[in-house]
Amino acid sequence: xxxxxxxxxxxxxxxxxxxxxxxxxxxxxxxxxxxxxxxxxxxxxxxxxxxxxxxxxxxxxxxxxxxxxxxxxxxxxxxxxxxxxxxxxxxxxxxxxxxxxxxxxxxxxxxxxxxxxxxxxxxxxxxxxxxxxxxxxxxxxxxxxxxxxxxxxxxxxxxxxxxxxxxxxxxxxxxxxx
Amino acid sequence: xxxxxxxxxxxxxxxxxxxxxxxxxxxxxxxxxxxxxxxxxxxxxxxxxxxxxxxxxxxxxxxxxxxxxxxxxxxxxxxxxxxxxxxxxxxxxxxxxxxxxxxxxxxxxxxxxxxxxxxxxxxxxxxxxxxxxxxxxxxxxxxxxxxxxxxxxxxxxxxxxxxxxxxxxxxxxxxxxx
Amino acid sequence: xxxxxxxxxxxxxxxxxxxxxxxxxxxxxxxxxxxxxxxxxxxxxxxxxxxxxxxxxxxxxxxxxxxxxxxxxxxxxxxxxxxxxxxxxxxxxxxxxxxxxxxxxxxxxxxxxxxxxxxxxxxxxxxxxxxxxxxxxxxxxxxxxxxxxxxxxxxxxxxxxxxxxxxxxxxxxxxxxx
Amino acid sequence: xxxxxxxxxxxxxxxxxxxxxxxxxxxxxxxxxxxxxxxxxxxxxxxxxxxxxxxxxxxxxxxxxxxxxxxxxxxxxxxxxxxxxxxxxxxxxxxxxxxxxxxxxxxxxxxxxxxxxxxxxxxxxxxxxxxxxxxxxxxxxxxxxxxxxxxxxxxxxxxxxxxxxxxxxxxxxxxxxx
Numbered sequence: 287x288x289x290x291x292x293x294x295x296x297x298x299x300x301x302x303x304x305x306x307x308x309x310x311x312x313x314x315x316x317x318x319x320x321x322x323x324x325x326x327x328x329x330x331x332x333x334x335x336x337x338x339x340x341x342x343x344x345x346x347x348x349x350x351x352x353x354x355x356x357x358x359x360x361x362x363x364x365x366x367x368x369x370x371x372x373x374x375x376x377x378x379x380x381x382x383x384x385x386x387x388x389x390x391x392x393x394x395x396x397x398x399x400x401x402x403x404x405x406x407x408x409x410x411x412x413x414x415x416x417x418x419x420x421x422x423x424x425x426x427x428x429x430x431x432x433x434x435x436x437x438x439x440x441x442x443x444x445x446x447x448x449x450x451x452x453x454x455x456x457x458x459x460x461x462x463x464x
Numbered sequence: 465x466x467x468x469x470x471x472x473x474x475x476x477x478x479x480x481x482x483x484x485x486x487x488x489x490x491x492x493x494x495x496x497x498x499x500x501x502x503x504x505x506x507x508x509x510x511x512x513x514x515x516x517x518x519x520x521x522x523x524x525x526x527x528x529x530x531x532x533x534x535x536x537x538x539x540x541x542x543x544x545x546x547x548x549x550x551x552x553x554x555x556x557x558x559x560x561x562x563x564x565x566x567x568x569x570x571x572x573x574x575x576x577x578x579x580x581x582x583x584x585x586x587x588x589x590x591x592x593x594x595x596x597x598x599x600x601x602x603x604x605x606x607x608x609x610x611x612x613x614x615x616x617x618x619x620x621x622x623x624x625x626x627x628x629x630x631x632x633x634x635x636x637x638x639x640x641x642x
Numbered sequence: 643x644x645x646x647x648x649x650x651x652x653x654x655x656x657x658x659x660x661x662x663x664x665x666x667x668x669x670x671x672x673x674x675x676x677x678x679x680x681x682x683x684x685x686x687x688x689x690x691x692x693x694x695x696x697x698x699x700x701x702x703x704x705x706x707x708x709x710x711x712x713x714x715x716x717x718x719x720x721x722x723x724x725x726x727x728x729x730x731x732x733x734x735x736x737x738x739x740x741x742x743x744x745x746x747x748x749x750x751x752x753x754x755x756x757x758x759x760x761x762x763x764x765x766x767x768x769x770x771x772x773x774x775x776x777x778x779x780x781x782x783x784x785x786x787x788x789x790x791x792x793x794x795x796x797x798x799x800x801x802x803x804x805x806x807x808x809x810x811x812x813x814x815x816x817x818x819x820x
Numbered sequence: 821x822x823x824x825x826x827x828x829x830x831x832x833x834x835x836x837x838x839x840x841x842x843x844x845x846x847x848x849x850x851x852x853x854x855x856x857x858x859x860x861x862x863x864x865x866x867x868x869x870x871x872x873x874x875x876x877x878x879x880x881x882x883x884x885x886x887x888x889x890x891x892x893x894x895x896x897x898x899x900x901x902x903x904x905x906x907x908x909x910x911x912x913x914x915x916x917x918x919x920x921x922x923x924x925x926x927x928x929x930x931x932x933x934x935x936x937x938x939x940x941x942x943x944x945x946x947x948x949x950x951x952x953x954x955x956x957x958x959x960x961x962x963x964x965x966x967x968x969x970x971x972x973x974x975x976x977x978x979x980x981x982x983x984x985x986x987x988x989x990x991x992x993x994x995x996x997x998x
Binding site for chain 1: 836840842843844845846847886887888889890891892915916917918919920921922923925926927930931939941943
């Protein structure tokens with residue numbers, strides 16, 4: 287998950303955040319942006335393209351930290367607008383019930399979801415996006431892929447292992463896992 | 465639930481439908497139309513006003529039968545457009561997972577939900593509606609009420625006992641039951 | 643889905659049921675029996691082995707019709723006890739919210755779930771089973787497979803295409819889709 | 821929420837925890853213990869009786885922090901066994917999907933859920949409990965109340981305002997909100 291930009295805007299210094307990350311689970315949102323047809327069927331999943339710390343290009347969903355004092359739904363809105371641009375028009379779900387909870391650990395054996403930096407508890411939401419999207423900030427590109435394409439071996443290999451599983455869970459939840 | 469208009473458009477004669485209603489559970493959608501703010505918070509619930517068979521005015525949510533060969537999401541779209549008008553722009557959920565299942569029985573003791581005509585299995589969905597709504601067909605009026613208003617004793621008494629409970633479950637699910 | 647035994651116990655003659663099946667969606671439960679550990683993690687999925695009408699052996703989950711006047715939870719209990727035996731001790735979920743809705747159509751193109759006999763609306767539940775199970779009635783065998791085994795190509799090919807997808811959705815919902 | 825006992829067992833000193841609580845959302849589980857009948861219907865809700873910091877007796881559900889490195893389901897098991905005793909036999913849900921997310925803020929206006937000490941993100945689960953329960957540690961008593969009793973004005977007034985709403989959401993989710 288990429289959220290180094292928020293660290294600066296929150297009330298924690300980088301050093302304090304580092305310390306907290308080694309001692310407390312950190313709350314995240316994991317949002318899977320989708321395009322749907324008139325009947326609500328998911329036609330496309332949106333994936334960001336980023337350059338990772340190792341220089342490799344990775345496809346990602348929208349993920350980021352919930353700040354102190356911030357509602358989960360406001361964190362969803364903030365991260366979606368930050369990553370997809372101000373005209374994306376994300377339809378934040380009316381219910382706080384996530385479709386899944388994803389637990390990332392520095393120890394990859396605990397849950398199968400790995401984050402070397404921290405223990406993150408990600409609340410997963412599928413978010414229909416209706417407006418014009420443009421990748422912003424540190425993302426190089428945004429692609430919209432069909433459910434079939436997104437689970438193809440080629441695309442799956444470009445997703446981080448964690449995000450690849452979140453996407454498949456999202457497709458299962460929306461009834462369109464091929 | 466009001467669906468006499470569909471009976472004519474389905475492939476069952478009124479008489480055959482009557483027979484089936486005495487022998488098989490009938491699949492329904494129960495849709496709670498809502499207005500939400502930018503962050504997805506429910507600000508208003510839409511209630512229809514109808515004249516019941518007994519001449520009394522009742523407030524109702526959108527409910528109707530799923531036809532043979534019809535997907536649940538298409539039934540949702542059809543009933544919402546029929547009751548709220550063609551410009552209502554309902555946002556049909558991307559997931560088929562309902563927030564609840566409501567079981568109406570001719571025997572009021574089985575589940576607390578009563579339908580003298582039939583055993584109906586209602587799939588409950590909260591549906592954000594973004595467009596211009598106008599009550600159509602047999603509805604006299606459509607009002608948008610805040611969560612506080614909708615659970616007030618006055619309004620609750622105007623809802624059918626079943627729909628009143630569905631609305632409260634929907635408010636609980638969306639985190640805004642007062 | 644196999645439910646010919648119920649037909650006899652319901653209030654519909656075989657002929658009337660045949661007629662209704664051509665005209666109305668039929669309500670089903672689709673139950674995925676699981677073994678869990680103390681922390682609720684799914685360790686095994688239970689699959690029945692049956693001989694289909696064509697003489698081929700098929701693996702199946704527990705599926706069957708909801709009868710007139712019967713609550714969904716009673717239908718779950720009845721089918722699980724019928725298929726897994728009277729000592730199975732299924733833990734019927736406390737919430738009526740299914741994890742998915744599966745729509746089977748005589749036309750395989752509508753939803754990707756195919757049932758040549760009928761339009762069935764299946765409410766999907768994951769049901770932990772704690773007791774001793776023995777396949778009963780028309781099932782030849784019951785096997786408990788790990789999530790990895792159940793999605794292996796060999797087992798997946800023995801499941802009906804519909805049930806295979808339901809099982810994967812159930813694994814995604816419980817957070818253990820490999 | 822009461823979790824001062826955990827503070828000692830985690831890797832944060834009381835002082836560091838105090839600092840973190842002023843800067844980061846803290847992950848909690850909110851578990852509503854229930855008794856169910858054979859068909860899964862909730863017959864009773866379990867409420868703990870505690871003496872609050874102000875000396876007043878309060879009824880509470882089971883709530884507590886998720887520790888660093890701990891899975892949500894292990895936190896559920898730990899808190900339920902701590903509060904209900906080692907023979908309670910809680911049936912931890914197989915799915916990580918909570919029925920709701922409850923957000924407590926030091927500012928009571930943000931969500932209506934108030935915690936003067938911290939911003940807590942509570943994952944809500946309904947947990948059937950099958951064994952013998954005995955209130956342990958700092959709880960004085962444990963009572964099992966019917967859904968009707970638990971929403972009665974007398975009992976509702978003894979619950980903290982936050983827990984009272986969580987219980988009503990849980991009853992709505994399980995289909996037994998009166």
